[in-house]
Amino acid sequence: xxxxxxxxxxxxxxxxxxxxxxxxxxxSASQSFFWYRQDCxxxxxxxxxxxxxxxxxxxxxxxxxxxxxxxxxxxxxSKLSDSATYLCVVNRGNFNKFYFGSGTKLxxxx
Amino acid sequence: GAGVSQSPSxxxxxxxxxxxxxxxxxxxxxxxxxxxxxLGQGLEFLIYFQGNSAPDKSGLPSDRFSxxxxxxxxxTLTIQRxxxxxSAVYLCASSLAGGSSYTFGSGTRLTVV
Numbered sequence: 001x002x003x004x005x006x007x008x009x010x011x012x013x014x015x016x017x018x019x020x021x022x023x024x025x026x027x028s029a030s031q032s033f034f035w036y037r038q039d040c041x042x043x044x045x046x047x048x049x050x051x052x053x054x055x056x057x058x059x060x061x062x063x064x065x066x067x068x069x070x071x072x073x074x075x076x077x078s079k080l081s082d083s084a085t086y087l088c089v090v091n092r093g094n095f096n097k098f099y100f101g102s103g104t105k106l107x108x109x110x
Numbered sequence: 111g112a113g114v115s116q117s118p119s120x121x122x123x124x125x126x127x128x129x130x131x132x133x134x135x136x137x138x139x140x141x142x143x144x145x146x147x148x149l150g151q152g153l154e155f156l157i158y159f160q161g162n163s164a165p166d167k168s169g170l171p172s173d174r175f176s177x178x179x180x181x182x183x184x185x186t187l188t189i190q191r192x193x194x195x196x197s198a199v200y201l202c203a204s205s206l207a208g209g210s211s212y213t214f215g216s217g218t219r220l221t222v223v
Contacts, residue, residue, distance in 0.1 A: 034211050043201055043214040044153070087153070089211075097166060098143070098205075098212065102152030 001026050004090050006101035014109055017078045021104045023088030024070045032091035033064055033071050037084045038103065044087055047073075078108045112136075114215035116202050122221045123192055131187040131218045135204030142185050143205075143212065144177060146198040153201070159185065160207065192222045 006023045013019050025033075033050035048055065050062040050071050061074040071090075075082055088101035115134040123129050135142050144156040155169035159179040170176070174192075179185040189196055199219050205212030 032210075043216050045214070046211045049211060097158055097160075100145075100153045100155070 002101075003027060003099035004088055004101040006086075006088050006104045008102060008104060010105040010107050012107045012109060013078055015078055015080060017108075018074065018076045019078055019106065020072055020074045021086055021088075021106075022070050022072050023101050023104075024068075025088075025090045025099070026069070027090075027092055028066075028069060030069075030090045030092050033062075034089040034091075035060075035062055035071075035073050036087040036089055036100075038087055039084050047086070075106075078106075080108050080110060082106060083108045114202055114204050114213050116200075116215035116218050118218060119216065120219045120221075122223060125194060125222055126191055128188065128190045129192055129220065131189075131200050131202075131220070133185045133187070133202030133204075133215060135183065135185070135202070136213060137183075138206070139204035139212075140182065140207045141205045141212070142179055143203045144185070144187050145201045145203070147201060147217075148198045156187070156200075189220075192220075194222045196220060197222045 004025050035047040036044040037047045038044040048057050048062050050064050054063040059076045063072045085103040085105045087103045090099045117132045140161045142159045145153045147153050157177045158166040174190045177187045199217040201214050201217045203212040203214045
């Protein structure tokens with residue numbers, strides 16, 4: 001079983017829509033969680049960290065469910081510029097090794 | 111420097127040649143990672159350095175791949191006798207210890223012809 005699993009998509013949504021992605025992780029000892037965004041032919045960039053209490057940054061909301069071992073990313077009022085691949089990242093804490101999901105592709109259409 | 115620096119940004123090499131890819135992490139970051147990404151694919155973990163600990167080489171696909179990190183800073187990924195399937199973008203990232211997020215360089219696009 002993979003450490004981190006994501007639905008590859010693509011998710012095709014109209015501008016203004018709300019879209020949500022989930023990501024599951026296999027190791028209950030995982031301690032840190034992040035969402036990264038990767039644009040076509042670019043390197044991944046940190047979108048937001050995911051805290052136990054959940055956190056919000058503008059149109060983006062991230063949540064962690066430790067009991068079910070998943071994290072989620074909600075994007076409200078989608079913009080064309082949100083089109084990208086969203087990568088879920090999990091860190092176990094020992095020696096700071098990170099595990100990446102394979103990414104979920106989002107296409108926001110006019 | 112301000113970010114993770116990788117060089118060269120693009121490399122075209124003939125099959126069978128050796129290549130060296132360089133990564134200069136953010137100053138003070140003790141953890142350094144190499145990943146590779148083939149076109150349209152996810153990130154494939156290659157190797158991980160953390161401080162003075164022995165590196166985690168579990169992701170290296172064959173013995174043609176090796177990496178060093180000298181002085182806890184700059185890292186070099188070496189691919190010997192390159193094959194066409196080695197063509198990919200090789201990404202380096204660094205982070206502070208302790209589970210903090212990490213920052214990627216812009217990658218080296220390797221093409222083996």
